[in-house]
Structure formats: C-alpha cells, structure tokens
Amino acid sequence: ITRRIAMIAAAGALISGAMPALAADAIKLRISTPAIESDWHAKMLPVFKDELEKLAPGQFNVEIHLNATLFKQGTEPAAMQRGNLDMAMISAQDIAKQIPEWSVFTAGYLIRDPEHQKKVFRGDIGKQFYGMVEEQMGLKILDVGYLGTRQLNLRGDKKIETPDDLSGVKLRMPGSDAWQFLGSALGASPVSIAFGEIYTALQTGVADGQDNPLPTDKAAKFYEVTKQIVLTNHLVDAIFLSISSKTWDKLSDDQKAKVMEAAQKAIAYNDENRIRDEAELVEFFKRQGLSVYEPNRDAFRERVQKAYQTSDFAKSWPEGIVDKINAVK
Numbered sequence: 518i519t520r521r522i523a524m525i526a527a528a529g530a531l532i533s534g535a536m537p538a539l540a541a542d543a544i545k546l547r548i549s550t551p552a553i554e555s556d557w558h559a560k561m562l563p564v565f566k567d568e569l570e571k572l573a574p575g576q577f578n579v580e581i582h583l584n585a586t587l588f589k590q591g592t593e594p595a596a597m598q599r600g601n602l603d604m605a606m607i608s609a610q611d612i613a614k615q616i617p618e619w620s621v622f623t624a625g626y627l628i629r630d631p632e633h634q635k636k637v638f639r640g641d642i643g644k645q646f647y648g649m650v651e652e653q654m655g656l657k658i659l660d661v662g663y664l665g666t667r668q669l670n671l672r673g674d675k676k677i678e679t680p681d682d683l684s685g686v687k688l689r690m691p692g693s694d695a696w697q698f699l700g701s702a703l704g705a706s707p708v709s710i711a712f713g714e715i716y717t718a719l720q721t722g723v724a725d726g727q728d729n730p731l732p733t734d735k736a737a738k739f740y741e742v743t744k745q746i747v748l749t750n751h752l753v754d755a756i757f758l759s760i761s762s763k764t765w766d767k768l769s770d771d772q773k774a775k776v777m778e779a780a781q782k783a784i785a786y787n788d789e790n791r792i793r794d795e796a797e798l799v800e801f802f803k804r805q806g807l808s809v810y811e812p813n814r815d816a817f818r819e820r821v822q823k824a825y826q827t828s829d830f831a832k833s834w835p836e837g838i839v840d841k842i843n844a845v846k
C-alpha cells in the first residue's frame with residue numbers, strides 16, 4: 518500500500534509540475550450567502566468568478582453557495598473567523614455583533630444615498646472601520662456593495678403615513694439586535710425571521726410585512742403575497758464583500774491585487790444594476806396591483822434618528838462620527 522501511495526504521489530507531482538494550472542493546485546474560495554439566484558448580489562458572484570479566472574487563469578477555484586445552504590444567514594463572519602469559509606457578503610449588523618462601533622452603520626436615515634455610501638466607505642471613515650474588522654475579527658473587507666434602499670412592504674392595505682400607523686404591525690426583520698431595533702424605531706413590532714422564510718411568513722400572516730430594497734422585493738416575488746410598498750427610504754443598505762484573513766494571508770501580492778480587482782468589477786456590476794432597477798421598479802410593482810407611495814418621510818426620519826441618538830448603540834460610536842459621516846459630500 519505504501520508503495521502504491523508513493524507511486525500515486527509521484528505521479529501527482531509529475532502532473533502538477535507539468536501543468537501548474539491544474540484545478541487541484543488552485544486556491545479554493547468558498548462563498549456563502551443567503552442571497553437568491555435572481556438577485557443582483559447573487560448574480561455578481563459569477564462575475565467575480567469569471568473576472569478572477571480571466572485575471573489569474575487556473576489559480577483560483579471559486580465555489581458559490583446561494584440560499585444560505587452552506588451557512589445560515591448571519592453566521593458567515595464566525596465561519597470565516599474559524600477558517601471554515603473563505604468569503605461572504607456581510608452586513609454592518611453582522612459586524613456590529615462583535616464590534617459595537619459598527620452599529621453606527623445600522624442606523625436608519627444616516628447614509629443618504631448610494632453615492633454617499635461609496636464615498637464614506639472608500640474614504641478615511643472606511644479605512645478606520647475596515648481596520649477594526651481586520652484587527653478585531655480577522656476579516657478583510659474587499660469592497661462595499663450597494664444592497665439598495667430599504668422600504669416597507671406590507672400585507673395589509675391600511676395606509677401608512679407616520680410611524681404611529683405601524684403600531685402593532687408585525688414587521689419581519691432579520692435576526693439580530695441591530696435589525697430588531699430598526700423595526701421598533703420605525704414604530705412597528707419586529708419579529709425575527711430568516712430571509713429564506715419571509716415569503717411563507719407573509720403568505721401565512723406570521724408577519725404583516727417586511728423591509729427590503731425594491732430589487733430584492735422583485736427577485737423574491739414578495740409582491741405576490743403583499744399589497745403595498747411604503748417608500749420610507751429608511752436604510753441605505755450595504756453589503757461588504759469580505760474574505761477570511763486565513764485565506765487572504767495565503768495569497769501572493771499579485772493574487773491579492775487580482776482578487777481585489779475582480780471584487781471591484783463584481784460590485785460595480787451589482788451597483789449599476791440595482792441603481793437602475795430602483796429607478797424603474799415602482800412602475801413594475803404598480804402593474805402587479807400593489808399601491809406604492811411615499812409616506813410622511815420627515816415623520817419617519819425624525820423618529821428613527823431620535824431613537825438611535827438616544828440608544829445604547831450610540832454610546833459605543835466613536836466621538837463625532839455622525840458629524841463626520843454627514844460631512845462627507
């Protein structure tokens with residue numbers, strides 16, 4: 518047996534010596550996400566994979582796992598920290614569980630629009646906050662992606678003008694303190710449900726509503742089981758394409774640069790498609806029979822901003838950070 522193993526090993530060495538681009542030599546990059554196939558942040562992953570293959574042929578083996586089949590929503594950071602997962606698209610809410618300063622980015626009505634988001638995270642503030650993630654969590658954020666601007670999407674047909682109108686509304690939010698807090702700040706009664714279970718929860722009435730950006734509402738067909746979309750614009754949401762330092766540190770400088778380049782191409786693809794979609798989708802939902810309208814946004818903004826300013830979260834925000842974020846033009 519030993520001889521046979523030795524022979525196989527020798528043959529392997531021979532083959533890999535002759536063909537360095539063999540898949541067996543390639544660095545495996547396993548990506549896990551709760552995103553569904555038809556949504557833009559899922560569609561950007563094959564873009565990442567193809568770009569990386571073009572830039573570094575045969576050097577990487579990108580494996581994409583959608584629908585939270587590999588890791589449950591929100592457990593990806595811990596999986597990457599343990600070295601069980603290479604890459605994921607994580608949220609500020611996920612990060613805030615371990616780095617309380619990050620909760621500033623879970624606050625509603627802070628980031629103004631996709632452009633503001635890019636400038637904040639690609640500038641000095643991003644450097645400071647990405648540094649914390651690298652040092653404290655052992656994760657490297659490659660780039661920020663625009664997930665979209667979150668809106669309310671409800672089963673009932675009662676018109677919503679102000680946060681008071683949401684009183685008693687069971688609003689599905691993802692399962693973490695930061696998300697639940699946002700639901701309460703909006704005036705609703707938050708219920709924690711994973712992304713993959715939203716459709717059924719809306720269908721059966723376990724939830725009266727949910728909040729997601731319009732492109733996701735379309736991709737997940739939530740319009741089939743809801744009657745209205747209230748354009749609150751309450752959270753300009755981000756996803757952070759990240760890689761475990763355990764994987765990142767194994768790469769050569771050249772490979773790092775190529776992974777970064779492919780990540781930025783994928784993010785650009787996601788952002789362009791989402792921004793275009795958001796401009797067009799109101800009409801789509803109206804054609805599906807939903808009523809889509811703007812509530813009293815000032816009333817929502819005032820209530821949500823006050824809730825965050827006076828929250829425990831705010832106690833951990835770096836001094837002056839809100840002013841600094843506001844000042845980014």
Ligand code: KDO
Binds near residue numbers: 608
């Ligand atoms: C959601 O569960 O509502 C959410 O939009 C939260 C995001 O942080 C992100 O996890 C997203 O779901 C998934 O990628 C599914 O689109």
